[in-house]
Amino acid sequence: MTDALLDLQGLSKSFGALRATDNVSLTLRSGEIHALIGPNGAGKSTLIQQVAGALAPDAGRILFEGRDVTGLSTAQRAQAGLGRTFQISALAMENSVLQNVMLGAVGASRSVWRFVRPVMRDAGLRVEAEAALHRVGLEDVAAMRVAELSHGQRRLLEVAVALTLKPRAFLMDEPMAGLGSEGSARMTAFLDGLRAEAPILLVEHDMDAVFALADRISVLVSGRVIATGTPAQIRRNAEVQTAYLGEEVAP
Known part of the structure; x- marks a missing residue:
């Protein structure tokens, strides 16, 4: 190093x-x-x-x-x-866990046209988001609203969102x-x-x-x-x- x-x-x-x-x-x-x-x-x-x-x-x-x-x-x-997680949660509380991570992947794509597509129907984004949730151990709560998660689960979700950016x-x-x-x-x-x-x-x-x-x-x-x-x-x-x-x- x-x-x-x-x-x-x-x-x-x-x-x-x-x-x-x-x-x-x-x-x-x-x-x-x-x-x-x-x-x-x-x-x-x-x-x-x-x-x-x-x-x-x-x-x-x-x-x-x-x-x-x-x-x-x-x-x-x-x-x-540069991937960032926050001291104070910036998650969308009323959206599902999976939706939060997929929106993170959208932000990483750099493709403006993706925002006018039904995000949840994008198979590629879904696979990427599900893989990130699996890595942090949240795949079983993918359909839950973020507001229903424990504090610790929200911290892990922030990491999953950051992972979709494929940060350096x-x-x-x-x-x-x-x-x-x-x-x-x-x-x-x-x-x-x-x-x-x-x-x-x-x-x-x-x-x-x-x-x-x-x-x-x-x-x-x-x-x-x-x-x-x-x-x-x-x-x-x-x-x-x-x-x-x-x-x-x-x-």
């Missing part, structure tokens, strides 16, 4: 006097999970929104596979291969949020295997999951990266222990 697939260079974003991200630089390499951790309000989700295209940075640039994507829209970045890299914002121990274990196992398909920039508060999954960890405090290293290096880092809830990262 030597070449950066995703390269964030000096990203900064302010909201009035608040410096949400402050000259943030980090990389995501092929085949790895790079976890971004830090206290609430550190700027983690703001950073992910900049990478995904939902927020424009005030300074810095974003390279994806060597291409400057800083000026691209969220849709253009998704089409380029994943941006995941707290995929373990609200999951119980069984759900977290299942998601951890799934993400562990997913890194071979596409690397993951992972924002997560579940420290057990972070240290089980991450190849590298960056610690964000008050908008700045104070440390980047392997899990073992982060555990031993005195600045991390002092600045970010030392008991959470203690051996």
